[in-house]
Amino acid sequence: MQLSQKQIQHLYWRTGFGISYSDCEERTGWESVRIYDEIWKSAEAYAPLNTLDIDHWLSKPLRKGASKEKQEQYHGDRRDTVKRLNRIWFDQMLKPQADLREKMSLFWHDHFACAENNPYLAQGLVNTIREYSLGNFRTLLLGVSKHPAMIGYLNNQQNRKANPNENFGRELLELFTIGKGNYTESDIKEAARAFTGWQFRLAEDWEFYFNEEEHDEEIKVFMNESGPFGGEDIINILLARKETAEFIAQKVYRYLIKEEIDKRHVSEISSKFYDSGYEIKALLDAIFLSDWFYNDEVIGAKMKTPHEYLIGLTRVLNVQYPKQYPINYIQELLGQELFYPPNVGGWPKGMEAINNFTLLFRMKLPEMMLEGAEIGKRTEFLATDDYLHIYHRITGTTDVTAIYERFEGKDERATNQELANHLLQPGAKGISLEPGVWWSSRETAFIDNLKLLLQSPEYQLC
């Protein structure tokens, strides 16, 4: 199947964070499979994120009885390092060649929500997720379940034979695998018993270890099966249930396709996922190689996540942020500061992520970034907003010369129309693209139209 411009853009929005106008032009007329293969090839390489001084956080925990200054310094440094880690990941996402891996890593970063202040553990967990984000779900689940950050976050360190803590068992069933309605309270208790002894060496090497002394070796009855189960047995039983494949497939569907479920399509992709033994590639192939993926009701029907929105915008406006740029702040205002999910359920998703504040901010950001922009030079912006109380903390430069030059020689009406086709996946029916009469030059008219399109409700969708 040969793809149109809109369809190419669609594929790139759903597998990543959009495609530039020139890259899209280059691929016009290509077969869908050829583009999809290319996307996979560029996502295959995996390189861990690495903040430079990470070993520091391994080797030097805060000593008991440290002075006041030392403690303040220590906690401040930890926060700063997690913020830097966030920026390093964000920079990685801005590189177009890694789109699919980072897109799915963001999904799993939300799915396996975990707030961790220790930079060493935060980096370790995000790298585990990024490494396996396109691999096998069982490997990923096991890697996360054994990760000290998750063990700490869900209190499995306190899950002991004599006094089981159900926190991890509960979230494993409810949020990570099979989902509500498919298990009983007793299954949670029995799962918790099976995971007793899954611990990590706190303040030593921070590695996972199995503490046999704290492990409950007695018989457990879990999902109608009984045996002296350990944690991996529980995971195997959960993965043997088709409901687990359905739960994951449905969540991935809503992340990549749209919020309203088409049951037939979900059941189709979930079977393929299950039959493959939980290969994430099989699940993604089932989605992106299906014929319904290019249906009209799918294109432009999905709310952009905060990162789809922000990375897309950063690329279109060719934004460069200063080195110490507080990317965390923009993420926070958009409602998704990486590494700090609001709760175990992750961040609000889909339409839930849109409230009056986040929507106003999304509509204001392009306006602030394009303030004073000129064609032919990189322009500084210093974002301020009295209504939302944003003062100077969002700074950087934009340069829209390259995209302007793609439309050289075209009249204003055609330019507006083509720019809308490029930027607005749901179309531009409610927007007037008529040339204005009051612009002093074609260049100012272009920038004004660009601003209008980037602020529009349509731009919030992909």
Added chain:
Amino acid sequence: MSIHNKHRRQFIKSTGVAGAGTLLLPNFLSALSGCADLSKVTLDGRRLVVIQLSGGNDGLNTLIPTGNDIYHRSRPNLAVADNKTLKITDQYGFNPSVDVFRWLYDEGLLSVVNGVGYPNPNRSHFRSMDIWQSAGDGNTELASGWVGRYLDAVCKDDSDPYKALQVGIKLDMALRGELRTGFSVVDPSQHDAIPSIMRDQRIDFAYGLPAQNPALHYLYKSVQSIQSSTDYLHEISKTADSKTSYPSTPFSRKLKTVSELISSGVDTSIYYVSHEGFDSHANQNHFLNWPLKVFNEGLTAFTKDLRSSGALDSTLVLVFSEFGRRVEENASGGTDHGTANCVFLIGNQLNRAGIYNDIPDLSDLDNGDLKYSIDFRQVYATILDKWLKVDSEVVLKQKFENLQFI
């Protein structure tokens, strides 16, 4: 017709906003059915102001059990000396940083409910704040917030999101219901600064409702609702006239905005204000005093303001934090995440002003933590049933025994 709609039509008439608005949204404002269910109850213009102290305020260092040996033994560095507290009874004194409580106590405007918590406590901020905001507990996870579910219960459609209003940037999960979501505003007077697209004639927000694309439909509706709500809040807040001066901290500015909106007659039932910075694992004497001081100054100005304007008659203030701290101080001169805590209710319609119940027994701890005796949802239920006059069981999804503070 609800009182509110009538009120708003008058407002539209008197300010001429309808004229400006019709350019963008014909028939929209007049087509509102609003939170009509409210007309069935007699709310009498009552409202609730929720002040959330984020980070885990140390209740034992706020209301201090004077003369309690265990308290002093457990906190050799942090305990406030008995003679330094603002003594109110033989047993209790307030931390000197919060003299507003002593004043409110003396005036009979304060009720302190102690030992408030929930079963199977969770010591993570994220999870515990989530529990307080959703009104679930350690075993039940609810994906929506209790203030949002209040909106679900009383509003027929989403046209009046500012019925529940968070003052500040962001919208906490508490205001996100299953069907409806509250509204957030920082400074309604800075109305001119809203994104230019909201006033751009090139997009027809009213006629462009694209029903075949549900997400786009939702966005168009959201923009309409933001337009009408920001217009409404802006216009009506112009009439505000507060004579009280407030400190210049962000927390105080938020409270000032709440006061202005109340005095201008905005039809909001629940205001939500968050104050951060209470996570004091280390050097509590140094760290905690600052957020408490900011809190104290803000609350002082706010309650005096409401009292002098008469708004305190119809306003109930709830102050809570997601958990208290452990009884024993830690090695870093701070306290770690605890469980049961005290909540504060402020108003002049209190049934039982003063210390509502005693703090939990410090000699009977659960693994170093205070044992709770009152479920925090009993506090919510009492406010919902008795003050906001809505069936708490609908909002909280369970029946909780009411308390007697109002």
